[in-house]
Amino acid sequence: xxxxxxxxxxxxxxxxxxxxxxxxxxxxxxxxxxxxxxxxxxxxxxxxxxxxxxxxxxxxxxxxxxxxxxxxxxxxxxxxxxxxxxxxxxxxxxxxxxxxxxxxxxxxxxxxxxxxxxxxxxxxxxxxxxxxxxxxxxxxxxxxxxxxxxxxxxxxxxxxxxxxxxxxxxxxxxxxxxxxxxxxxxxxxxxxxxxxxxxxxxxxxxxxxxxxxxxxxxxxxxxxxxxxxxxxxxxxxxxxxxxxxxxxxxxxxxxxxxxxxxxxxxxxxxxxxxxxxxxxxxxxxxxxxxxxxxxxxxxxxxxxxxxxxxxxxxxxxxxxxxxxxxxxxxxxxxxxxxxxxxxxxxxxxxxxxxxxxxxxxxxxxxxxxxxxxxxxxxxxxxxxxxxxxxxxxxxxxxxxxxxxxxxxxxxxxxxxxxxxxxxxxxxxxxxxxxxxxxxxxxxxxxxxxxxxxxxxxxxxxxxxxxxxxxxxxxxxxxxxxxxxxxxxxxxxxxxxxxxxxxxxxxxxxxx
Ligand code: QV4
Ligand code: CA
Numbered sequence: 001x002x003x004x005x006x007x008x009x010x011x012x013x014x015x016x017x018x019x020x021x022x023x024x025x026x027x028x029x030x031x032x033x034x035x036x037x038x039x040x041x042x043x044x045x046x047x048x049x050x051x052x053x054x055x056x057x058x059x060x061x062x063x064x065x066x067x068x069x070x071x072x073x074x075x076x077x078x079x080x081x082x083x084x085x086x087x088x089x090x091x092x093x094x095x096x097x098x099x100x101x102x103x104x105x106x107x108x109x110x111x112x113x114x115x116x117x118x119x120x121x122x123x124x125x126x127x128x129x130x131x132x133x134x135x136x137x138x139x140x141x142x143x144x145x146x147x148x149x150x151x152x153x154x155x156x157x158x159x160x161x162x163x164x165x166x167x168x169x170x171x172x173x174x175x176x177x178x179x180x181x182x183x184x185x186x187x188x189x190x191x192x193x194x195x196x197x198x199x200x201x202x203x204x205x206x207x208x209x210x211x212x213x214x215x216x217x218x219x220x221x222x223x224x225x226x227x228x229x230x231x232x233x234x235x236x237x238x239x240x241x242x243x244x245x246x247x248x249x250x251x252x253x254x255x256x257x258x259x260x261x262x263x264x265x266x267x268x269x270x271x272x273x274x275x276x277x278x279x280x281x282x283x284x285x286x287x288x289x290x291x292x293x294x295x296x297x298x299x300x301x302x303x304x305x306x307x308x309x310x311x312x313x314x315x316x317x318x319x320x321x322x323x324x325x326x327x328x329x330x331x332x333x334x335x336x337x338x339x340x341x342x343x344x345x346x347x348x349x350x351x352x353x354x355x356x357x358x359x360x361x362x363x364x365x366x367x368x369x370x371x372x373x374x375x376x377x378x379x380x381x382x383x384x385x386x387x388x389x390x391x392x393x394x395x396x397x398x399x400x401x402x403x404x405x406x407x408x409x410x411x412x413x414x415x416x417x418x419x420x421x422x423x424x425x426x427x428x429x430x431x432x433x434x435x436x437x438x439x440x441x442x443x444x445x446x447x448x449x450x451x452x453x454x455x456x457x458x459x460x461x462x463x464x465x466x467x468x469x470x471x472x473x474x475x476x477x478x479x480x481x482x483x484x485x486x487x488x489x490x491x492x493x494x495x496x497x498x499x500x501x502x503x504x505x506x507x508x509x510x511x
Pocket of ligand 2: 115172173174175182183216217
């Protein structure tokens with residue numbers, strides 16, 4: 001009996017770090033700004049068949065409607081109430097999405113904006129996605145309800161009421177982030193109101209939460225909210241399952257607030273990951289892929305089992321938030337595929353793939369003045385995600401997760417799950433290779449000359465399809481074939497002008 005008690009205790013302690021994906025599914029995708037009806041379809045037609053573990057969805061709660069600029073994507077980070085009512089759809093559509101995705105083993109993670117409400121400068125009225133009245137000046141949000149008692153005005157010690165120094169931990173938590181009305185999370189009423197919102201979502205079947213702006217909340221206040229959360233819905237999750245939690249904390253070093261303060265609550269976003277990987281793949285500042293031999297904790301990142309990792313996110317792909325110009329995005333497609341491929345092949349962290357929409361970038365003095373532009377829309381109404389005959393997306397949705405190279409590397413990560421990082425090789429420059437035990441192997445050529453060499457793959461002898469240049473279909477390779485000899489070695493040739501200068505093979509791409 002004692003043994004089982006211990007197991008359940010360990011399970012309980014570890015639960016908030018566990019994404020509760022179906023066994024063998026190891027990556028999630030952020031379907032940024034998608035509508036619920038489109039996500040439900042994508043779960044059934046694409047994500048489940050291709051082994052995606054889950055979806056991060058945009059904030060589902062009612063938000064302010066901003067008309068100048070016209071319907072920016074960031075209006076969804078200005079809550080007006082916790083009614084499930086936004087440009088992505090209504091509560092029925094949300095529930096239907098969660099049910100249909102769970103039924104095919106694809107989890108839903110909600111982007112929870114619980115640090116604040118809308119901007120202090122917003123005009124009072126009913127310009128909100130569900131028509132709820134609000135008055136920022138009076139701190140009046142009757143659709144919740146919140147009033148002046150529920151905000152941090154009295155607690156913030158900065159002159160302006162806004163965050164003036166990121167070296168003052170109290171200001172970062174108790175003052176307004178870009179003018180956003182800061183909720184008083186030390187109050188039980190606020191904690192209970194937030195937990196009620198999150199529990200409604202949990203009871204619908206969501207598997208966990210991205211906690212927006214976690215750096216701006218005291219870790220203890222976050223814990224107090226999490227302690228009020230229900231266990232996950234037993235229709236899809238085992239008894240006693242705790243919600244998966246990953247906290248948005250931007251810590252590139254140099255600030256008083258550290259990611260590690262938040263480890264007790266759940267995983268934390270590791271922003272150093274994308275910033276550093278972008279610099280290496282772009283070969284900036286003398287960085288080279290040979291240095292990736294000790295990638296992960298060796299580069300000063302948080303422990304792998306606390307990290308949520310990504311190449312880019314919805315902020316830094318458009319110059320918001322952190323990461324700077326080194327961040328690789330779909331705009332840099334060839335290098336981006338290499339970065340995402342490397343992330344999905346490497347064992348470090350729990351991986352999130354970004355799925356974006358095109359917007360009309362327009363640079364003035366180095367800044368993209370259109371980085372506010374919201375999702376593809378008809379006069380503000382978000383457009384459907386149409387699927388083309390070649391399986392790409394239409395209507396200006398980028399669907400990086402449907403790019404063959406990325407889709408197949410999600411499968412690669414699933415196939416090698418649990419296997420050790422092994423057989424590292426590099427040429428001292430930007431040609432590198434590594435395996436995952438006896439289940440997978442990947443080779444990159446990011447030098448300005450061709451790669452041609454024989455490498456120890458660790459794989460059983462046989463013929464393997466390269467899943468970057470093609471697919472294995474009906475026992476045939478549509479792309480490059482790799483022949484592994486009895487001693488596990490194989491010859492690799494990669495031109496530096498190849499469409500995608502990397503090759504990946506795994507146990508399930510063997511013919
Ligand atoms: C403006 C002025 C303020 C003024 C205020 C008055 O700048 O000085 O006090 O008006 O109302 C939008 C506008 C911003 C405006 C603000 C409030 O861009 O100019 O302030 O609204 O009206 C997103 C966008 C922000 C956007 C915000 C709310 O990035 O530009 O602000 O949504 O709409 C830090 C944090 C980190 C954060 C990151 C962006 O540590 O947590 O900045 N990342 C998360 C989300 C991000 C979101 C927020 C936090 C806020 O990923 O998308 O910000 O929820 O690093
Ligand atoms: Ca705060």
